[in-house]
Amino acid sequence: MSNIVETTKLTKKDFESDQDVRWCPGCGDYSILANVQKVMPELGVPHENVVWVSGIGCSSRFPYYMNTYGFHTIHGRAPAIAMGVKIANPELSVWVVTGDGDGLSIGGNHLMHALRRNIDIKILMFNNRIYGLTKGQYSPTSEFGKQTKSAPTGAPDYPVDPASFAIGCSATFVARAVDTDAKLLNDILLRAAKHAGTAFMEIYQNCVVFNDGAFDGFADKTQKDEHQLRAIHGQPLIFGAQKNKGLRIDSRTLGLEVATIGEGGVTEKDILVHDETNSTLAYMLARMPFPQFPVAVGVLYAKERPSYDETVLEQVAAAKAKTKPDLQKLLASGNTWTV
Amino acid sequence: MSNIVETTKLTKKDFESDQDVRWCPGCGDYSILANVQKVMPELGVPHENVVWVSGIGCSSRFPYYMNTYGFHTIHGRAPAIAMGVKIANPELSVWVVTGDGDGLSIGGNHLMHALRRNIDIKILMFNNRIYGLTKGQYSPTSEFGKQTKSAPTGAPDYPVDPASFAIGCSATFVARAVDTDAKLLNDILLRAAKHAGTAFMEIYQNCVVFNDGAFDGFADKTQKDEHQLRAIHGQPLIFGAQKNKGLRIDSRTLGLEVATIGEGGVTEKDILVHDETNSTLAYMLARMPFPQFPVAVGVLYAKERPSYDETVLEQVAAAKAKTKPDLQKLLASGNTWTV
Amino acid sequence: MAQQAQPGTVDSSGSKVKTLRGAVVRFAGDSGDGMQVTGTQFTAATALAGNDLATFPDYPAEIRAPAGTTYGVSGFQINFAATDVFTPGDSPDVLVAMNPAALKTNGKDLKRGGLLIVNTGAFTPQNLKKAGYETNPLETDAVDGYNLLAIDITKNTLSAVKETGISSKEANRCKNFWTLGLMFWIYGRELESTIKWIESKFAKEPMVAQANVLALKGGWAYGEAAEISHYRYEVPAAPVAKGTYRNIGGNQATALGIAAAAQLSGVPVVFGAYPITPASDILHDLSRLKAYGVTTVQMEDEIAAVCVSIGASYAGKLGITASSGPGIALKTEAMGLAIATELPLVIINVQRGGPSTGLPTKTEQADLLQAVYGRNGEAPLAVFAAASPGDCFYMTLEAVRFAVKYMTPVMLLTDGYLANGAEPWRVPNVADLPEIDVTFRTDPAGFHPFLRDPATLSRPWAVPGTPGLLHRIGGIERDYNSGNISYDPDNHEKMSKTRAAKIAGMTRDIPDQKMELGNDSGKLLVLGWGSTYGAIREAVARSRERGLDVSHAHVRYLNPFPKNLGELLTRFERVLVPEMNLGQLVKLLRTEYLVPAESFTKIKGLPFKIDEIEEKIRQVMES
Amino acid sequence: MAQQAQPGTVDSSGSKVKTLRGAVVRFAGDSGDGMQVTGTQFTAATALAGNDLATFPDYPAEIRAPAGTTYGVSGFQINFAATDVFTPGDSPDVLVAMNPAALKTNGKDLKRGGLLIVNTGAFTPQNLKKAGYETNPLETDAVDGYNLLAIDITKNTLSAVKETGISSKEANRCKNFWTLGLMFWIYGRELESTIKWIESKFAKEPMVAQANVLALKGGWAYGEAAEISHYRYEVPAAPVAKGTYRNIGGNQATALGIAAAAQLSGVPVVFGAYPITPASDILHDLSRLKAYGVTTVQMEDEIAAVCVSIGASYAGKLGITASSGPGIALKTEAMGLAIATELPLVIINVQRGGPSTGLPTKTEQADLLQAVYGRNGEAPLAVFAAASPGDCFYMTLEAVRFAVKYMTPVMLLTDGYLANGAEPWRVPNVADLPEIDVTFRTDPAGFHPFLRDPATLSRPWAVPGTPGLLHRIGGIERDYNSGNISYDPDNHEKMSKTRAAKIAGMTRDIPDQKMELGNDSGKLLVLGWGSTYGAIREAVARSRERGLDVSHAHVRYLNPFPKNLGELLTRFERVLVPEMNLGQLVKLLRTEYLVPAESFTKIKGLPFKIDEIEEKIRQVMES
């Protein structure tokens, strides 16, 4: 493929690589892949400036299927490698794909540090609440007590919630989506692309083989309206098939509750309005227990803060403005004597 | 030391090892050590059942100075090793000492997983916002822009707040203290000891050599009353030299504010009451920006949840109740044939 | 072993049954075709018939590849004979190909003149295309030189199970049992045990059970009816030692070894793990053995997994961890801590193809030098290796025995081939198993954490909870006596040399190197380690039958080597070292004994074939 | 070099000045006594006087130990001479002990008959007790056999600086300059450059500056006044090559090498690091060189540090990382990825005492086998080593040059002794430095990511951002041509052998092994690597002066070895390999060349003394 291709507007097809896609038939990864390929041309980034970096897992095979630059690295380390790519060349649009195991089990630390540093990379975590590639052990997002191959009498671990973890790590962009929800995926991918810093997206992804139907309670078309709450900045946090339920807060106990508009004198004005710049609210939305509460999706939190790469670029520019590099002088710096 | 010692009530002296304490003169670690040694006898745990595990760093030398069992391990891994100790012998009282570098930089992942698993170990993180042992590089808790040996033009990293990180990880016990505040240390250590799960304590610790006075703004005796807020369950969140300031929340914006009692009609009733079982409140308290807000200390969050070790013990007991181990039978399990 | 016809007997139907010394059979089909079940059932029946055998499955790398693709092909090979069997066999004598993709990927392996059974029902245009065939190979010269038995197994199965009224989708899934029935007829196996297995497996779905039984019988009936009795063979029972046998895979044997170690030592095991292919099954098996004193802990990564085991060892339990490739690499630093603090620990490395992620589902022996040398500082590590699936059990016990006796980590090397391969295993009598003695220090008198046993140089195991033994240890160099931190130069040298001497001194307890086959001196010694055992054993046996002066020895203790090994090597004119790497044991031998041992390597993610080694022996003897 | 009096000259005061070939001086005092500054200033003046020299500081392991304790003693040793100097010297000829603890820890090293200068003002009962003395050693036979120069330096300093009116606490801190003044007098050094240094250093505190200058002059004046002119020596200038010189430490040289690599190649560096002793200073130095195209990234751990560098290399910058001991161990897995994906990367290992945390502040050479062998799978790694502080500069350039030319990671081994030691270094002319050619692939025609240069077997460096070269790479085995995932057995063997051949083929560019000293054949070759250079060089020189037929060669390229090395070894009757470990290079030599090379080891966290090697050579020649 040559330069010429880049001058015309790219299409989804341009982002499809020549490799056979080898996920299990029916895997949620397919839908995410298709949607990402669809969104990519929208970004207006030159084709050759897109890089996908991943760790290890079913999800992490993603870069092979994208016709962009791609690096399938080692388990859990994608954020650190992606950071190297971005620092080496800030022109690049750097995307990371990781799984709940790759990103939160072995790779939790790199994720935390990427998030707090706010390096301008976009992280998609495919959360299927299981280790797919190694054939079905429980992951850090699996439910307490879940029976799997490695826990026949139930996982003794309490799970971590990716979004509230990210918020606790001072992330600047936290969103949630569902593998099959094209519209939602599209929205958050575009928002993430525009965010100048680390964008973290948790995508609920169905593993048909080892954890089928894990999210049916809210992801299934029939459940979606009643059990998903689409958070939109500046709009009330309303959900329900009738769009008549909303979230309210008790300011003394700081507890959330579901209120039904029209019942007991509740009006839309009583419903909390989503403020994506409020991390406390994001924290509460992320942690709502299901099914007592709906699952919050969309952009839970977004707030700009200087990105790591930006700060480093400024420092380098400042250093270059101050010092003209002269290697000979550098080598001879300090006390010298001549014989 | 023989058995006989154990039958009489232990004293602080009993917990002092015979090793020379080799921190820099004036280091905040001394005060923490002395207070821990003072509290230990209060726990009523047999002397030989106390184990201190640490990673690497100035702070991590701690176990050598405690006359208990002690294991000075490798950088960042103390929580995992301590978990092994606890699982191997649930009778033991297992304590971890770590630093902001040891626990949040290289060891952040193990910390996260210990916290979510809720294994019954007690973690003291000495936060001096610097790498002490390696002589003064910035740490994950150092301020953005801090100038150090490794960042002469300022750290480009945005820090992570240990307490809100812990809360985001679904910790069950999160407390804060100051190295020199004996009373506060005493209180949280005792509370932590009683908590059946992972107890996380962040202790602000002054590094006289590489980050002297980092906490003077609120830790210094002259500043303490005005700039520390001691959170006590069930009591209003009041602080200030005059004890006339308190925290209030705006239930629509979910923002905290400082209100002065007696001004503008504010009474004590308007002040938020601390509920240590509310993780949202804990999150807000942990993240209050200083100096606009006071620094919250004490038990920010505490809520019981089955501990990992308890769950595992139950599973083992259930398995033993079901199966009487018969090695010969086990070896001959599955399809067999006899020749 | 070639499928050579021998003077035969006559079967019930009156046809001549040829008697064979043995045969290699491979089942290949789509992942959804149930080839692993077919293979396992064929194995069980073969074992019951008294043959010696070995098996090897070949899973696709993908979890569930699309139906009909070449990369979705799943295989299972069995080698069975009237004599001792040491490997799953080289080229199959019989290949069952359930679809075009299976033929495409496996066809080239079938021995010239071998029997090729194909399910023509699956040779649809669509499947042919998916497999990359432009024309139907059954109609070209592609199958020339084989005995082709082309049957529409799909159709035959459907008609066999019709009476059950089962859905056609489910009926179609009975194909593998129909095929198995045919294979049972060919080799004269009893149907009984498989019927029983089907009935218990599908107890909750009686219709499915019935259909599978009918399919099985249908396949057998087809053999009887069709005029194919010239394909019927008999492989007489092998003269094996008396006892109760079971089939065992390497990971299974390792897991049983761990449970046995807990029982024999009386010290419970804490098994720290993080899933990784091909080691995960050890975790899976052990997670069901809580009643046997094994607690499994699934940690957040391999570093945490080894650390939780180290913590457990420190607190007086048997800390064991297992991993592979990248996971073992990650444990490097923590293994150094266990070496430095002299704590017992067993690290099981189920080797796979490298470097980096490499070939996760394939086998290799390329971690030996890493095991022996791969840590910062002088960090001596005992390294053992298992030679066969069943041997994993015994070598696991050895690893634990040495770890607790010498208070030090031991690494046990197995590999993907051992892990997934299987062989009949004589169930040992528990009373005959080695004792694993553990003494915990309890006496405070004169106690120091590094007070050494003068013979083994081992330090006392003094665990938290013991009154009067309070002490501190750590990764910074420890004083020879007190164990406190010491920066003293002479102390460091003394400690370094002591740690080295402790490992070197294990030779005291390591059995002398014995010969597997042949004389203990002569022209050529073939020296192997690990899973190459079977191929070398058989290749040497065949070469000896041809009159060559060649012997086989197999090293199970790789660091330190058995004390007589050096001397043994000097008694041969030449030493050949076959390895599935680029030459690693050979490096250790050359450095240790300055012998010009020669390397013979294969690094294809696949085990050696017997033929390959036999051929190499011939070459070496001629050169 | 022994401090032997020679026919001397007469100094300004008319007293006889003995001329020496050289001397070893050690300054020792409390951490707060400013010994490092004293040593550095003495070094600067000595360099200006034209002597060749080498220095080594000895910091306490603690950050800031309590005053007066033995573990708080800080030392600085300098060896200077009228001839070439290769090490900081064995036993000092002169020991300056600023307090009892300094005498306690250093006294035993002083040469019999050496000059012992003590500050009696610090020999208070309290300090004596802290140092563990029961009686004042100056009053016992402990100092018999030394030339004791007991001066109350504290009191003399206070009176020298009195006129400034400075506080007595600050006055007391001028002791070191008083001492330096005395030493300057003894060795006839100029005060000028030090006075200038003081004035610029304390520019903002003129009173402190004045006091220090007065102290310096006071020390000198004391020498003139006291009747000690029999202690006055002259060491003539050394005949060194013309040029501009500076003093350089190993870490400093490494950092400069990295900056130079960025400038010479035109490709900026991304240096990923996590602090660790003794490697951290490379990070510190580089963090000030942003203008030179070096971006430092302090990561959350060593795994992230190597990964950020790999990411940068992938994106077309020079990825470099540095660490030590446990940190290097942690990078193991990721290094495998860089090897597998064939990306340039330089890993600097500043070795320290091991295993595990070991002796972080002490030196050792025990990571060589790990460097060569310590990864999962067949993961060949180029390994180079620097021989002296200044050599770190050149070997860093070499490491980068090979990494980019061969598209592969290179590990450069230095150690704590090189890192902290220093020597005069002739500043190279930038125009004379080797070129570092980098070509990025830009042509899409026929591009494949693993298309190899037929000579080097190196793949193209095709970086994101380049139009038309979109491709994917990863840690799973890659197809020989397309780079796509391949599980093909033959491909894996081909790729494994190619990766090995690529590293082996570097011999093409590696300079032939040259002799450092002596003939290239004969009775004994002493073969070293790394920081043992100076001690071996000098020991061989002295042995040759004594008429022994011994030569010295020093290996800088350890994997692969220079192509003539094997042949060179065979030209000597015996080969002796001194190493600061338990014998690692010797293992590589034995395995590679089957030569009975003999090992001579020291593993005390300390460098070899010249005497130790000389003595060993004598023994070997006699046996």
Ligand SMILES: Cc1ncc(C[n+]2csc(CCOP(=O)(O)OP(=O)(O)O)c2C)c(N)n1
């Ligand atoms: C260092 C290392 N440890 C373990 C593995 C084995 N491994 C591969 S993927 C995986 C977990 C995958 O889980 P997840 O990230 O959730 O991805 P999924 O397959 O579910 O998409 C593990 C444990 C590995 N490849 N490398």
Ligand SMILES: Cc1ncc(C[n+]2csc(CCOP(=O)(O)OP(=O)(O)O)c2C)c(N)n1
């Ligand atoms: C694997 C590894 N990497 C790096 C180091 C070097 N190191 C020792 S302590 C430390 C940081 C200490 O910081 P912190 O935990 O905050 O402890 P402090 O000294 O400040 O108490 C580092 C980087 C090490 N010992 N091991």
Ligand code: SF4
């Ligand atoms: S195992 Fe699960 S996650 Fe992996 S490809 Fe299959 S369905 Fe998808």
Ligand code: SF4
């Ligand atoms: S360096 Fe800082 S943290 Fe470390 S001992 Fe000294 S004062 Fe304490």
Ligand SMILES: [Mg+2]
């Ligand atoms: Mg997953």
Ligand SMILES: [Mg+2]
């Ligand atoms: Mg710190």
